[in-house]
Amino acid sequence: EIVLTQSPGTLSLSPGERATLSCRASQSVSSSYLAWYQQKPGQAPRLLIYGASSRATGIPDRFSGSGSGTDFTLTISRLEPEDFAVYYCQQYGSSPPITFGPGTKVDIK
Amino acid sequence: EVQLVESGGVVVQPGGSLRLSCAASGFTFDDYAMHWVRQAPGKGLEWVSLISWDGGSTYYADSVKGRFTISRDNSKNSLYLQMNSLRAEDTALYYCAKDGWFDPWGQGTLVTVSS
Numbered sequence: 214e215i216v217l218t219q220s221p222g223t224l225s226l227s228p229g230e231r232a233t234l235s236c237r238a239s240q241s242v243s244s245s246y247l248a249w250y251q252q253k254p255g256q257a258p259r260l261l262i263y264g265a266s267s268r269a270t271g272i273p274d275r276f277s278g279s280g281s282g283t284d285f286t287l288t289i290s291r292l293e294p295e296d297f298a299v300y301y302c303q304q305y306g307s308s309p310p311i312t313f314g315p316g317t318k319v320d321i322k
Numbered sequence: 323e324v325q326l327v328e329s330g331g332v333v334v335q336p337g338g339s340l341r342l343s344c345a346a347s348g349f350t351f352d353d354y355a356m357h358w359v360r361q362a363p364g365k366g367l368e369w370v371s372l373i374s375w376d377g378g379s380t381y382y383a384d385s386v387k388g389r390f391t392i393s394r395d396n397s398k399n400s401l402y403l404q405m406n407s408l409r410a411e412d413t414a415l416y417y418c419a420k421d422g423w424f425d426p427w428g429q430g431t432l433v434t435v436s437s
Contacts (some may be wrong), residue, residue: 235324250367257430258367264424302365305422309381312359313367 215240215307217314219300225322232289234317236302241282246306249278249287252316253298260302262287289319297321324348324426331431338408342431344401344418351395352376355421358403360414361430370416371403377426386412408435 216239226232236247245284246266250258254304260269265285275290289296330342335432344356372381378412380392389422401418415430 246422250424257417257427258424259427260423260425263425267421269425303367303424308421309369309372310383311369311372313369316366321384 215304215312219314223318225320227322228292230278230292234287236285236314238283241308245281247285248303250301251298255294326428328428331433333434335437337398340402340405346399351399356401357419359417362414410435
């Protein structure tokens with residue numbers, strides 16, 4: 214089973230700042246089958262990035278994903294008020310099981 | 323438009339049973355393996371179970387193995403999760419999802435195990 218570790222656990226930033234979220238896998242994620250999700254309180258998760266770097270439909274270009282192998286990054290270039298949320302990474306290349314990271318909370322400083 | 327609508331969640335006593343359903347539309351259901359994923363209150367996302375496109379192969383998280391059974395009816399574009407011997411730690415919002423990256427997510431169905 215591939216274990217995903219996300220850091221930091223909480224990121225306190227101000228609107229307009231850049232956010233860099235990390236997701237590290239315990240072994241290589243095949244074919245960069247790595248996705249990122251955003252979840253706001255009381256809502257289901259929303260897909261942001263798939264294939265490590267492809268933006269999902271309707272996702273603003275301030276969100277970008279990068280990385281391969283065991284190290285992946287989600288970058289939000291300039292935080293908007295609606296971006297304060299919890300972000301999860303997920304690997305789906307070695308399934309089952311699909312695994313999720315524990316999440317990074319981005320909150321307002 | 324892809325839609326996944328989960329249903330069947332209720333309050334149930336420890337040791338009880340429950341069957342969740344997921345109605346899928348907007349895609350060719352029998353082209354895809356399907357998953358159940360859950361989220362306990364205030365916690366992260368946990369994969370629960372996977373079923374192949376034809377129902378011939380099923381997989382479970384260790385936490386539910388032997389208690390939960392995933393199934394599907396391709397003629398009805400529906401996915402199911404039979405949950406037996408429920409425990410307090412099974413309390414969660416349950417989501418169904420099609421294989422690969424999960425998009426979109428349904429609204430989930432809440433299962434509460436409590437006496």
